[in-house]
Amino acid sequence: MLLSKTTYEVTRMYCPIPQHCSKRLLLLWRIYSAAILLFILGIGITAVFTADIAVLIPLSVSVMSVFVYQLLYLPALWDNRTYTRSRGILKIEKGVIYKRITVIPRSQLQFISMRRPLAERILGLSTLVFHTTAGNIRLTGLEYDDAIHLKENFSRGFEV
Amino acid sequence: MTGICTETYISESTASRKSPPAGNKVHYVYILLKIRSKFILFLLALLPLLSEKGSLSVQLLSSLLLQFIALSIVLIPAVISRHYLRWAHDGKFITLSSGFISKKSAALPICNIRSVSVIKTPMLSLFKAVRLEIRSSNGRKKPEITLFLSRDEADTLTVSLMPLKKARQTLIPRTLPFILSAASQANFAAGLLILSVFISSLGITAAELFSDRLNNVSRTAALLIPYLHPAVSILSGIVLLGWVIHFLNICFSDARQITSVSDEYIIIVRGLISTRLTCLRRGSVSSLISRRTALTSLFGQCTINLSVTGQDRKKDICALSAWPCSDKANVFSDLCSISKSCDISVRVPDNARLIWWLPYGCITLLMMLLFVKSFISEGMELSVFSYVLLFFSGLSLWKCIIGIIGSGKGRIKLSGQSILISSVRKFSLLEQNILMGHIAEFRITSTLIQKHRHLCTVAIRAVGSNHVIKCRNLPFETVSNLSERIM
Numbered sequence: 001m002l003l004s005k006t007t008y009e010v011t012r013m014y015c016p017i018p019q020h021c022s023k024r025l026l027l028l029w030r031i032y033s034a035a036i037l038l039f040i041l042g043i044g045i046t047a048v049f050t051a052d053i054a055v056l057i058p059l060s061v062s063v064m065s066v067f068v069y070q071l072l073y074l075p076a077l078w079d080n081r082t083y084t085r086s087r088g089i090l091k092i093e094k095g096v097i098y099k100r101i102t103v104i105p106r107s108q109l110q111f112i113s114m115r116r117p118l119a120e121r122i123l124g125l126s127t128l129v130f131h132t133t134a135g136n137i138r139l140t141g142l143e144y145d146d147a148i149h150l151k152e153n154f155s156r157g158f159e160v
Numbered sequence: 161m162t163g164i165c166t167e168t169y170i171s172e173s174t175a176s177r178k179s180p181p182a183g184n185k186v187h188y189v190y191i192l193l194k195i196r197s198k199f200i201l202f203l204l205a206l207l208p209l210l211s212e213k214g215s216l217s218v219q220l221l222s223s224l225l226l227q228f229i230a231l232s233i234v235l236i237p238a239v240i241s242r243h244y245l246r247w248a249h250d251g252k253f254i255t256l257s258s259g260f261i262s263k264k265s266a267a268l269p270i271c272n273i274r275s276v277s278v279i280k281t282p283m284l285s286l287f288k289a290v291r292l293e294i295r296s297s298n299g300r301k302k303p304e305i306t307l308f309l310s311r312d313e314a315d316t317l318t319v320s321l322m323p324l325k326k327a328r329q330t331l332i333p334r335t336l337p338f339i340l341s342a343a344s345q346a347n348f349a350a351g352l353l354i355l356s357v358f359i360s361s362l363g364i365t366a367a368e369l370f371s372d373r374l375n376n377v378s379r380t381a382a383l384l385i386p387y388l389h390p391a392v393s394i395l396s397g398i399v400l401l402g403w404v405i406h407f408l409n410i411c412f413s414d415a416r417q418i419t420s421v422s423d424e425y426i427i428i429v430r431g432l433i434s435t436r437l438t439c440l441r442r443g444s445v446s447s448l449i450s451r452r453t454a455l456t457s458l459f460g461q462c463t464i465n466l467s468v469t470g471q472d473r474k475k476d477i478c479a480l481s482a483w484p485c486s487d488k489a490n491v492f493s494d495l496c497s498i499s500k501s502c503d504i505s506v507r508v509p510d511n512a513r514l515i516w517w518l519p520y521g522c523i524t525l526l527m528m529l530l531f532v533k534s535f536i537s538e539g540m541e542l543s544v545f546s547y548v549l550l551f552f553s554g555l556s557l558w559k560c561i562i563g564i565i566g567s568g569k570g571r572i573k574l575s576g577q578s579i580l581i582s583s584v585r586k587f588s589l590l591e592q593n594i595l596m597g598h599i600a601e602f603r604i605t606s607t608l609i610q611k612h613r614h615l616c617t618v619a620i621r622a623v624g625s626n627h628v629i630k631c632r633n634l635p636f637e638t639v640s641n642l643s644e645r646i647m
Contacts, residue, residue: 110296111304113266121263131298133469133623155253155267
């Protein structure tokens with residue numbers, strides 16, 4: 001942690017090695033899926049008390065699927081979500097089954113905006129939106145400091 | 161530089177996270193406009209006055225209480241929203257941050273600003289404020305930054321964002337041709353209205369004449385005839401209403417549009433009650449399109465649309481309706497310095513027209529033959545299949561006619577800075593000028609028949625746009641030479 005600011009910025013900005021988003025993004029996804037799980041359980045329990053016991057079968061299936069999603073799919077999803085910063089471009093890779101690679105050249109970038117919804121703010125995360133001539137590309141789950149630096153460094157190319 | 165450590169950097173970012181919102185606030189008229197959109201809540205609060213329960217004083221009291229609740233529901237978020245909506249301008253970027261719970265911030269580089277619009281409405285004028293819309297070329301419908309500022313602030317910001325030098329007024333529309341053109345479009349609606357009576361009377365006469373011979377058909381016609389007249393009348397009424405709106409729009413907005421051009425910017429002023437001044441960077445103009453419909457060409461006029469990079473195709477930034485066709489080249493050269501001379505011109509050869517109408521002609525003939533065959537075999541009681549055949553033969557005949565009319569008009573012209581593509585689409589002659597620097601894709605394709613005849617289709621797409629401009633059946637060799645020169 002005793003890196004100089006220049007070295008720190010250079011390693012942050014021009015790092016050709018793929019970097020992962022924050023670990024807290026995984027936590028955020030888990031919170032969301034846990035909320036879904038609670039919702040399903042709530043509906044299921046109400047149904048058990050008001051309707052037939054046979055409701056337990058689809059209920060258990062859906063609970064199991066959410067557990068599998070939490071335990072297996074989400075870590076894989078996080079693991080396969082990387083971004084690479086190099087001179088002039090930003091490459092975003094995501095997807096487990098269906099892979100998607102997005103390359104944003106700085107020359108095509110119009111501006112960058114940052115969004116911080118409440119849940120992300122609590123966890124210290126932020127989302128960067130890259131506005132290009134072709135459309136918008138989102139990069140979610142960045143640490144606030146990382147996002148600020150990425151935004152500042154990528155914006156450095158804009159000259160009047 | 162080595163002295164500055166990471167800790168400093170972290171403390172900076174932490175400080176910025178907890179600091180109060182920095183930057184300038186927008187005008188307080190923003191709150192009023194926010195409240196205006198939720199006006200229904202205040203109307204709902206009046207409901208207790210309509211109820212018959214309780215005395216008048218109780219009703220008034222409850223209504224007042226509800227009004228107070230509605231005001232607090234609407235006013236508090238608006239005030240908070242205004243407090244956290246801050247903008248700043250540092251010479252390189254214009255920054256906008258907003259949101260109390262969900263934070264948003266955007267820094268738009270000044271070099272990437274495509275246009276700045278200053279909008280004055282009667283309500284804003286009352287508070288001596290204006291709405292400033294700043295757009296970039298990112299292809300969004302909404303402006304990236306919308307600010308409500310006082311007039312002085314807006315003037316200062318506009319000048320600092322787009323340093324306007326001396327601009328000359330080039331395109332001042334003449335009111336009479338505009339009104340004439342708008343009035344000419346009424347002919348269609350009036351004609352349709354007269355035609356509705358004529359069609360229905362013709363239908364009744366035909367039904368009476370052939371009632372004995374065509375029993376089944378006349379029965380169907382007799383069922384339809386009562387609905388024919390009202391249907392056509394409603395249609396012509398809609399067209400008439402559309403024309404009235406169009407006419408008013410032309411008289412109050414388009415006819416008052418003034419366009420000035422400086423070395424770097426195009427300034428467009430339009431509107432009567434609400435005025436909009438748009439300051440557009442000339443470099444962002446990607447194409448100029450002139451459209452001549454069958455009706456407007458009768459009056460020797462056309463509509464000129466100006467498209468810019470990353471713009472929504474449905475909403476033109478500048479539309480010069482009813483512009484004299486003879487003056488079109490001057491408009492093109494004024495707005496984008498498009499030269500009137502032509503370096504290369506490629507047009508659809510005469511033998512290529514056959515490709516357009518021959519397939520559709522064959523399909524029409526085949527369908528008609530099949531229909532006649534089924535008509536003979538089935539007699540007057542036609543099956544669904546026969547009606548389908550009739551529909552498709554009509555459709556292919558329509559395509560065939562369009563092909564015959566349109567194929568001769570297709571051509572590509574290359575001048576110093578732009579490519580002009582002429583084509584016919586639904587009886588309208590389109591002339592699309594794409595500026596060289598804005599070409600994202602130049603595609604040449606040829607089908608099997610086109611290959612046989614050494615022809616091809618050219619498709620050009622401008623930067624930041626999904627719209628593809630096509631010109632079919634051009635000679636392959638000339639087009640390949642053209643592509644080498646362009647790309």
